[in-house]
Amino acid sequence: DTEVTQTPKHLVMGMTNKKSLKCEQHMGHRAMYWYKQKAKKPPELMFVYSYEKLSINESVPSRFSPECPNSSLLNLHLHALQPEDSALYLCASSQDDTGGDYGYTFGSGTRLTVV
């Protein structure tokens, strides 16, 4: 299995809603990442989990809350988001938290719209 699976593919939420994005990989990778990507821009790193522990938080607002229940799963909990948080949210994994030898394997992303 060489895939990173993200659900849902699309999500529309109000500014008072609470929702979660989910990510799963079964490649035995020990690092997992959340990226945010706005239109026509490169992916922007949000969080890095290494061996199920949060190792990097790129000054992300607290309305985004990551969780790594085990080595295969990564969640991103969303609460009180703003319309400017609308973006494609990408999950990725790699062999280790330096990106490994082959860089990141990305999921297809969740297209989030905040209304």
Add this chain to the structure above:
Amino acid sequence: GQQLNQSPQSMFIQEGEDVSMNCTSSSIFNTWLWYKQDPGEGPVLLIALYKAGELTSNGRLTAQFGITRKDSFLNISASIPSDVGIYFCAGRDNYGQNFVFGPGTRLSVLP
């Protein structure tokens, strides 16, 4: 922090033409990656480069690790419509914990 530049920013080519794009850095990198992203999808790794001067092919794609270690090049031969997308380079130096992404080159192929 590290920054990457990609050139050109966008390009329109005829089907069957060859394509060249590059990625430059202000610092020396030890690994270069090239990704392609289709609309609404995540980036997919095309080629990874690990040594200065290295030339690696993947089908019609060829990438090179520049000898100065501050640049990398991607060539696509005989372009086809499915080559349309955004091509991102990503690099990592000896001290970086993660890869840094370039801003991307948007490729459009005209039939």
